[in-house]
Amino acid sequence: xxxxxxxxxxxxxxxxxxxxxxxxxxxxxxxxxxxxxxxxxxxxxxxxxxxxxxxxxxxxxxxxxxxxxxxxxxxxxxxxxxxxxxxxxxxxxxxxxxxxxxxxxxxxxxxxxxxxxxxxxxxxxxxxxxxxxxxxxxxxxxxxxxxxxxxxxxxxxxxxxxxxxxxxxxxxxxxxxxxxxxxxxxxxxxxxxxxxxxxxxxxxxxxxxxxxxxxxxxxxxxxxxxxxxxxxxxxxxxxxxxxxxxxxxxxxxxxxxxxxxxxxxxxxxxxxxxxxxxxxxxxxxxxxxxxxxxxxxxxxxxxxxxxxxxxxxxxxxxxxxxxxxxxxxxxxxxxxxxxxxxxxxxxxxxxxxxxxxxxxxxxxxxxxxxxxxxxxxxxxxxxxxxxxxxxxxxxxxxxxxxxxxxxxxxxxxxxxxxxxxxxxxxxxxxxxxxxxxxxxxxxxxxxxxxx
Amino acid sequence: xxxxxxxxxxxxxxxxxxxxxxxxxxxxxxxxxxxxxxxxxxxxxxxxxxxxxxxxxxxxxxxxxxxxxxxxxxxxxxxxxxxxxxxxxxxxxxxxxxxxxxxxxxxxxxxxxxxxxxxxxxxxxxxxxxxxxxxxxxxxxxxxxxxxxxxxxxxxxxxxxxxxxxxxxxxxxxxxxxxxxxxxxxxxxxxxxxxxxxxxxxxxxxxxxxxxxxxxxxxxxxxxxxxxxxxxxxxxxxxxxxxxxxxxxxxxxxxxxxxxxxxxxxxxxxxxxxxxxxxxxxxxxxxxxxxxxxxxxxxxxxxxxxxxxxxxxxxxxxxxxxx
Numbered sequence: 001x002x003x004x005x006x007x008x009x010x011x012x013x014x015x016x017x018x019x020x021x022x023x024x025x026x027x028x029x030x031x032x033x034x035x036x037x038x039x040x041x042x043x044x045x046x047x048x049x050x051x052x053x054x055x056x057x058x059x060x061x062x063x064x065x066x067x068x069x070x071x072x073x074x075x076x077x078x079x080x081x082x083x084x085x086x087x088x089x090x091x092x093x094x095x096x097x098x099x100x101x102x103x104x105x106x107x108x109x110x111x112x113x114x115x116x117x118x119x120x121x122x123x124x125x126x127x128x129x130x131x132x133x134x135x136x137x138x139x140x141x142x143x144x145x146x147x148x149x150x151x152x153x154x155x156x157x158x159x160x161x162x163x164x165x166x167x168x169x170x171x172x173x174x175x176x177x178x179x180x181x182x183x184x185x186x187x188x189x190x191x192x193x194x195x196x197x198x199x200x201x202x203x204x205x206x207x208x209x210x211x212x213x214x215x216x217x218x219x220x221x222x223x224x225x226x227x228x229x230x231x232x233x234x235x236x237x238x239x240x241x242x243x244x245x246x247x248x249x250x251x252x253x254x255x256x257x258x259x260x261x262x263x264x265x266x267x268x269x270x271x272x273x274x275x276x277x278x279x280x281x282x283x284x285x286x287x288x289x290x291x292x293x294x295x296x297x298x299x300x301x302x303x304x305x306x307x308x309x310x311x312x313x314x315x316x317x318x319x320x321x322x323x324x325x326x327x328x329x330x331x332x333x334x335x336x337x338x339x340x341x342x343x344x345x346x347x348x349x350x351x352x353x354x355x356x357x358x359x360x361x362x363x364x365x366x367x368x369x370x371x372x373x374x375x376x377x378x379x380x381x382x383x384x385x386x387x388x389x390x391x392x393x394x395x396x397x398x399x400x401x402x403x404x405x406x407x408x409x410x411x412x413x414x415x416x417x418x419x420x421x422x423x424x425x426x427x428x429x430x431x432x433x434x435x436x437x438x439x440x441x442x443x444x445x446x447x448x449x450x451x
Numbered sequence: 452x453x454x455x456x457x458x459x460x461x462x463x464x465x466x467x468x469x470x471x472x473x474x475x476x477x478x479x480x481x482x483x484x485x486x487x488x489x490x491x492x493x494x495x496x497x498x499x500x501x502x503x504x505x506x507x508x509x510x511x512x513x514x515x516x517x518x519x520x521x522x523x524x525x526x527x528x529x530x531x532x533x534x535x536x537x538x539x540x541x542x543x544x545x546x547x548x549x550x551x552x553x554x555x556x557x558x559x560x561x562x563x564x565x566x567x568x569x570x571x572x573x574x575x576x577x578x579x580x581x582x583x584x585x586x587x588x589x590x591x592x593x594x595x596x597x598x599x600x601x602x603x604x605x606x607x608x609x610x611x612x613x614x615x616x617x618x619x620x621x622x623x624x625x626x627x628x629x630x631x632x633x634x635x636x637x638x639x640x641x642x643x644x645x646x647x648x649x650x651x652x653x654x655x656x657x658x659x660x661x662x663x664x665x666x667x668x669x670x671x672x673x674x675x676x677x678x679x680x681x682x683x684x685x686x687x688x689x690x691x692x693x694x695x696x697x698x699x700x701x702x703x704x705x706x707x708x709x710x711x712x713x714x715x716x717x718x719x720x721x722x723x724x725x726x727x728x729x730x731x732x733x734x735x736x737x738x739x740x741x742x743x744x745x746x747x748x749x750x751x752x753x754x755x756x757x758x759x760x761x762x763x764x765x766x767x768x769x770x771x772x773x774x
Contacts, residue, residue, distance in 0.1 A: 224519020
């Protein structure tokens with residue numbers, strides 16, 4: 001493994017560059033969001049040439065190419081490995097000033113990110129102590145994307161996390177204990193032991209749809225939430241996430257397309273974290289950036305640095321505002337790096353080390369801390385220390401409660417398959433839909449397909 | 452009112468949309484065109500394009516969107532143009548819709564409906580009876596009506612139910628079966644079978660189009676002094692175990708008849724129920740009549756050979772009676 005060009009044999013998929021910095025000249029900002037997919041033919045010397053724009057908020061454009069190479073060991077046996085090429089010594093960019101976040105909000109997002117990370121550290125320790133059932137999934141390096149995106153939602157908006165968006169769940173009002181109890185399969189977990197990890201939801205207070213392990217299915221589901229709310233007279237933003245791996249599924253296409261056709265307020269955060277389990281993004285798709293997919297759906301697409309909370313927030317905020325104005329879906333591609341393996345068992349030995357080193361320097365929390373404390377001076381070093389200590393105390397208290405809570409009884413596996421005996425009263429959450437008056441029922445006599 | 456099976460379903464959905472503003476329809480070509488079989492003909496004019504939504508050809512999106520809307524307290528009725536295509540949305544139904552209430556306690560009041568079944572030369576992708584895909588998914592109610600009365604009462608019950616219901620309409624019955632249906636509002640309870648014909652000698656347990664095949668066989672057999680009891684399950688999940696036990700206790704001999712292929716079919720499950728509940732009442736082997744273990748072929752002679760027929764029921768009933 002290395003980051004130098006080799007003379008090794010390359011697989012057919014691995015020879016194309018991505019995200020070339022020189023290729024980006026696009027306009028950045030809110031005005032670009034108004035009609036960012038507007039195509040332009042007029043004014044071009046070639047009237048048959050259409051151009052589309054993808055706003056890119058990033059302050060750098062890392063350009064890596066991962067490819068499979070085959071090398072022989074000393075016995076002459078072939079071994080296929082991933083190698084990466086790119087500019088690894090580029091200076092770390094600053095945090096981009098937000099157009100919307102004030103001091104209080106920036107500090108809140110900073111605190112959520114800390115809580116996110118320290119909760120996951122606690123989970124890692126619980127796993128090592130043998131207290132976690134199954135694996136642990138981390139959002140290390142992706143905390144800015146989870147926390148700042150969820151932070152952009154209004155209270156009535158809905159969201160559906162993916163497994164690494166544990167920070168989003170905290171922002172939306174779940175306690176660290178809820179997530180810890182899920183991992184420890186406790187009776188008091190939100191699913192009462194019935195499901196693991198981030199797989200839970202709440203349609204009453206927090207408006208969160210539970211993820212399932214199959215990727216992409218949440219996208220049409222969230223479109224449906226927006227559809228249901230719209231029938232009740234509300235234009236809600238419905239946010240969900242998909243990875244560079246998960247977006248390969250067919251239902252991803254179906255879901256975004258449905259939301260687009262119906263002009264529903266879907267805010268889709270495409271988390272491009274370079275690796276889908278062990279498969280590099282170059283083996284998932286061929287376009288340069290996944291934000292380009294938005295063009296095909298006829299919706300705005302935008303690229304942000306997923307390690308910069310301000311960029312994530314600004315893009316998410318604008319997308320949420322569009323949703324509230326009934327302007328339809330937005331696709332936000334957040335570029336970042338999954339800084340651990342797929343789950344705790346996976347040491348990610350297949351990832352070229354240079355990639356980890358590059359992104360470690362772009363740690364979302366360390367950079368945001370620097371931004372808030374040293375650059376903006378919104379927190380004094382003392383206030384920062386107190387804030388960190390407060391987060392640690394909160395995690396410790398939550399951990400204590402979660403660890404000491406009981407396991408479910410075996411018999412609690414039974415029941416609850418159906419909603420029956422009045423266990424739920426179903427009513428439209430945002431009010432009874434308006435109905436139109438019309439003609440009385442009349443029998444149909446039309447011709448049909450198969451008789 | 453004298454209604455066809457199709458008109459009964461159409462009227463049932465229409466009345467529920469009149470009664471409850473949270474009910475809405477979505478599916479392919481259900482709006483301006485009124486649906487491939489015209490079940491929603493005229494709906495878009497009456498209820499508007501907001502509540503009668505023509506969707507892209509995207510079954511997972513249709514089910515996903517219906518599910519999402521149900522979480523906000525709506526009661527979506529999603530149409531599959533043919534139930535064969537429900538396979539495209541299988542993951543959404545099996546892993547999302549069916550498991551939600553058990554796993555995280557959100558109710559999912561939605562109906563997935565559409566035409567199923569053979570005898571119309573639809574070929575292998577327009578004639579299937581895929582109800583068993585869903586019977587084996589705890590959390591779903593699977594409904595297969597045989598008559599206009601039941602079709603209307605059950606579609607209304609399904610729409611009012613707080614759980615996901617998969618509603619299999621039989622396309623052979625759509626315009627062939629007519630009967631008197633009350634003008635006033637009624638529902639048929641989900642999970643309750645009915646005795647379609649009382650008899651003494653042996654029981655046929657069946658549902659959907661096969662009820663009519665069994666009734667025809669019963670006419671022939673009555674001339675030979677063989678008196679069939681016919682139990683119409685109406686709902687295949689949850690199964691009405693009591694009704695199954697009851698009829699076997701009465702006649703002591705049972706034939707299970709269904710259209711879908713034999714292996715892993717509903718008959719196996721019903722045989723197990725008989726075994727568990729009323730084994731001592733049996734005076735003969737449990738007999739299965741079912742489709743072949745293959746895809747449903749297209750050509751009429753082949754399709755006819757594949758599907759259960761009146762002669763099959765007559766032959767097996769004679770054999771079992773003599774046992």
